[in-house]
Amino acid sequence: MLISITTLSVFFGADVLPALAKEPSSVVSALDSDNDQTLDLAEVKKAANDLFTTLEKDGDETLDAKELKGRIDKKSLKVADPDSDKTVSRDEFQNYVEKIFKDADPDNDGTVDENELSTKQGKSLQRLIQ
Ligand SMILES: [Ca+2]
Ligand SMILES: [Ca+2]
Numbered sequence: 697m698l699i700s701i702t703t704l705s706v707f708f709g710a711d712v713l714p715a716l717a718k719e720p721s722s723v724v725s726a727l728d729s730d731n732d733q734t735l736d737l738a739e740v741k742k743a744a745n746d747l748f749t750t751l752e753k754d755g756d757e758t759l760d761a762k763e764l765k766g767r768i769d770k771k772s773l774k775v776a777d778p779d780s781d782k783t784v785s786r787d788e789f790q791n792y793v794e795k796i797f798k799d800a801d802p803d804n805d806g807t808v809d810e811n812e813l814s815t816k817q818g819k820s821l822q823r824l825i826q
């Protein structure tokens with residue numbers, strides 16, 4: 697009897713911490729809602745939309761350079777900001793993410809896998825979704 701009570705208290709105190717690893721596989725598993733081990737455009741856009749909301753601090757529904765915190769570099773900002781108002785709206789962000797997604801999917805199968813996410817373009821994509 698005494699043993700079983702002790703065992704219970706040990707279990708009660710047990711704590712499971714989530715791993716905070718940042719390798720591509722964890723990016724995929726965190727955002728892969730249909731569990732096919734790859735990210736499709738819908739999953740990527742959902743994540744990008746959530747990130748936009750997280751980064752958008754001053755409530756003007758656009759991301760300025762300060763809010764972007766280097767996630768889009770100066771040169772790429774010209775592509776991401778076609779109306780050149782120096783901010784990225786939610787629509788501009790989504791369109792840009794779609795473009796980078798295509799760049800990050802060289803085999804054109806409509807999904808990015810772990811290998812594709814570890815390329816230069818894949819890393820650019822990661823900065824837009826997490
Ligand atoms: Ca998926
Ligand atoms: Ca803003």
Ligand SMILES: [Ca+2]
Nearest residue numbers: 777781783784
């Ligand atoms: Ca703009």
Ligand SMILES: [Ca+2]
Nearest residue numbers: 801805807808
């Ligand atoms: Ca692919």
